[in-house]
Amino acid sequence: MISEFKKINQNQIIIVLSLFCILISIVLSLFFINGYETYGYSSGKEVNIVGLEGLKYKKNQVRKISGYIDQENIREILEYANKFSSDNDTDYMKTEQKYPGMYYFLQNAYSSYGEENSFSIKDIDSNETLKEAQKNKVKTKMYASGESLQPAEEEVKIFELLEKNDNPIRFDFVDQWPIIIKSLIFTYGAIIFLAIIMASRLFSVEKNTKMDKIINQRNIEVKQRIIVNKLKMFYGYILLVFLLCTLTIFAIILIPLGIQGIESQIQVIPDLFSSIYLWSIGEMISKYILGAFLSICAIGGFGILINYITKNDLSTFMLTICFSVFPIILKSSLLNSYKLSKIIQIFPVHGVNVLSYMDSLSIYSLGDKVFLPYYLICLVSIVIFIMSNYIILRKSKMN
Secondary structure (H helix, E strand, O other), X not given: OHHHHHHHOOOOHHHHHHHHHHHHHHHHXXXXXXXXXXXXXXXXXXXXXXXXXXXXXXXXXXXXXXXXXXXXXXXXXXXXXXXXOOOOHHHHHHHHHHOOOHHHHHHHHHOOOOOOOOOOHHHOOOOOOHHHHHHHHHHHHXXXXXXXXXXXXXXXXXXXXXXXXXXXXXXXXXXXXHHHHHHHHHHHHHHHHHHHHHHHHOOHHHHHOOOHHHHHOOOHHHHHHHHHHHHHHHHHHHHHHHHHHHHHHHHHHHHHHOOOOOOOEHHHOHHHOOOOOOOEHHHHHHHHHHHHHHHHHHHHHHHHHHHHHHOOHHHHHHHHHXXXXXXXXXXXXXXXXXXXXXXXXXXXXXXXXXXXXXXXXOOEEEOXXXXXXXXXXXXXXXXXXXXXXXXXXXXXXXX
16 A cells, blocks of 8 residues: 555645644634634633634633533523623623623524524523524524425424424533634645546556556456555545544643533524534534545545546546536526535535535435434435445446
8 A cells, every 4th residue: 555655645645634734724713713802701801812712712601501401591691691780791791791602592592594793682482491492593593584495394394393403502611622623624624635636547547657568467366456456545645634623622621621511402502502403412423524525435435436537636626626626516506596506515525524414404315314414414424435436446447
């Protein structure tokens, strides 16, 4: 396998791109940490606290009230907020000082989709549960454009899915997890580019160096061994870079901030309150990492197949880029075609962006079974990965 890597890395572009992936995993983590900001109110005035200091401050503040949220907690917070006669900044600061993070959480939870900033928690009905609030949020999201594009039967199944959620929401410090997610999304995008470049050279390297004629003179067993070694080298190397980048991001962010909030539901993250995925943050992160790696392997496998057939660097690169980029462009341009957008949504490239499917209200039905986009993305990625490598090995026996 080492000899195969030496072949593909003759111009050292693979090493440069690999180091770039690791570098941006470091730079992005530090960039998003430094870009964080929160506010302190202990002095009676709003004080802006940024970077790692802000994250640690928010963590210590939220720790005072962390725990499961029940209706009694919500009534207590609303009762305290309603003591104030107006909705000015002083009222907000007093509520936020006593219940750090809860004002913003309740504002996002109980407001209509897209109207979070103009909503006052004083308008919340203290008898309305968080489960009911989530249903209302999802419904206003469905009809955000005036009408829902989803069939009525899908809407029913979505609300049936939400009704099954009996997990109480645990409020905790979770601000480090969005930083991890943003860092992973961009880093995994860079790893896709690395995989495409590697795939574009995997089988054409012998043709470029005039070694293909010598290899073709060997028997089938020797040629198959070479092909298997190439595939092992490719997937092993991608796995190594993937793990190094992932662990680097986790180390930079979690060592100073810890894993607090990993058991909280994803709905604690305000932007994900309307998500129909009933996962904890720990489940979301672990499933995202698995799904992203499967997606990268599928895109890489597709590129390897094209390169095996064409033995041409440029055509492989262009076709694999199209396979990766077009689904992203089409998804954003087919918003009014619900059926087509559902098909585009399960292309492997969408597995690299967790927000692509976490924010989606699409579901896929098979009889009484309901599947969320994440599982279809993983399934399609596995099928493409297996079929690409099977076709290569199959064709090698026939040549």
